[in-house]
Amino acid sequence: METLITDDPQAAAEVIRRGGLAAFPTETVYGLGAAIFYREAIEAVFAAKGRPADNPLIAHIADESEIGQLSAEVTPAAESLIKAFFPGPLTVVLKKRPEVHDIATAGLMTIGIRMPRNDVARRFLAAAGTPVAAPSANLSGRPSPTTWTAVNEDLGGRIDCILRGDPTEIGLESTVVDCTGERPVLLRRGAVTLDELLRVVPGVTASTGGELEARSPGMRHAHYAPRGRVTIGETPHLGGKAAFIGIGEPIGDFSATMICRDAEDYASKLFEFFRECDRSGIDEIVCRPVADEGIGSAVMDRLRRAAAK
Numbered sequence: 632m633e634t635l636i637t638d639d640p641q642a643a644a645e646v647i648r649r650g651g652l653a654a655f656p657t658e659t660v661y662g663l664g665a666a667i668f669y670r671e672a673i674e675a676v677f678a679a680k681g682r683p684a685d686n687p688l689i690a691h692i693a694d695e696s697e698i699g700q701l702s703a704e705v706t707p708a709a710e711s712l713i714k715a716f717f718p719g720p721l722t723v724v725l726k727k728r729p730e731v732h733d734i735a736t737a738g739l740m741t742i743g744i745r746m747p748r749n750d751v752a753r754r755f756l757a758a759a760g761t762p763v764a765a766p767s768a769n770l771s772g773r774p775s776p777t778t779w780t781a782v783n784e785d786l787g788g789r790i791d792c793i794l795r796g797d798p799t800e801i802g803l804e805s806t807v808v809d810c811t812g813e814r815p816v817l818l819r820r821g822a823v824t825l826d827e828l829l830r831v832v833p834g835v836t837a838s839t840g841g842e843l844e845a846r847s848p849g850m851r852h853a854h855y856a857p858r859g860r861v862t863i864g865e866t867p868h869l870g871g872k873a874a875f876i877g878i879g880e881p882i883g884d885f886s887a888t889m890i891c892r893d894a895e896d897y898a899s900k901l902f903e904f905f906r907e908c909d910r911s912g913i914d915e916i917v918c919r920p921v922a923d924e925g926i927g928s929a930v931m932d933r934l935r936r937a938a939a940k
């Protein structure tokens with residue numbers, strides 16, 4: 632299949648309206664979009680990515696008025712979080728309406744909903760005229776794409792369209808909060824931090840291993856990982872070609888280095904650096920740990936997952 636590469640949000644939205652697949656930029660990572668009520672399109676998302684059927688998609692909306700199409704039970708906690716953080720890098724999980732296909736939510740009774748704040752994403756979603764189901768626009772198991780060229784590398788020839796935008800601002804996937812229970816539960820860390828959530832909804836708890844897997848099956852899949860081995864620390868262990876990423880100068884010599892200014896900069900550079908290391912045949916990527924606070928917590932979460940592979 633030939634993949635249309637365009638700068639025009641209207642052209643990409645037209646692909647969605649016809650039931651096709653269009654990748655698009657957001658402030659977190661690039662997403663692979665499909666009209667959420669179009670069953671064949673949702674199936675095609677899983678096929679194009681090689682995504683396991685038990686990993687649910689997030690519904691992306693242009694306006695809060697679309698939430699009613701997806702969920703009839705917006706809890707008070709969700710209402711507060713939506714008011715505080717939409718549009719932005721936060722996904723709220725709510726009970727889904729029966730009209731939302733089970734394949735989109737991987738058989739769960741719930742649906743993750745997010746309203747991106749990226750301008751190109753918003754124009755695209757508004758023109759699509761429907762909530763758009765979208766996972767990250769990478770082949771399953773690879774690092775999420777933060778540039779349109781990374782999308783093209785994984786999915787060029789496999790999807791109908793890539794809406795070309797700038798490199799993503801944040802570089803890590805959205806914060807995910809399950810709002811269906813008595814207390815909201817943080818399922819995935821992202822740019823909206825636990826402290827920020829707690830300021831809005833005092834009862835939020837951070838989920839741990841077993842509970843996380845039960846509530847958010849997708850989190851157990853290998854994510855975010857390059858082909859080379861990821862080591863959290865200062866020095867390599869393997870003896871092959873090694874690369875370094877972290878805040879400040881590396882200790883010793885590396886074949887490739889990425890020096891970051893702070894945790895935000897680290898977040899925005901991490902996934903593309905993983906891909907760059909894969910392109911140049913790096914055997915081991917040494918990642919300097921960051922303080923486990925603010926977006927640093929999300930960076931550490933992704934590093935631990937990548938290192939565990």
Ligand code: AMP
Pocket residue numbers: 686687688689724736739741742743765766767804807809818819846847848849850
């Ligand atoms: P991706 O956008 O590729 O990072 O994938 C979406 C991720 O969001 C999934 O892997 C889940 O961890 C989470 N997610 C999406 N929908 C739900 C849901 N209904 N319940 C819990 N977690 C969800």
Ligand code: MG
Pocket residue numbers: 766767775
């Ligand atoms: Mg993903």
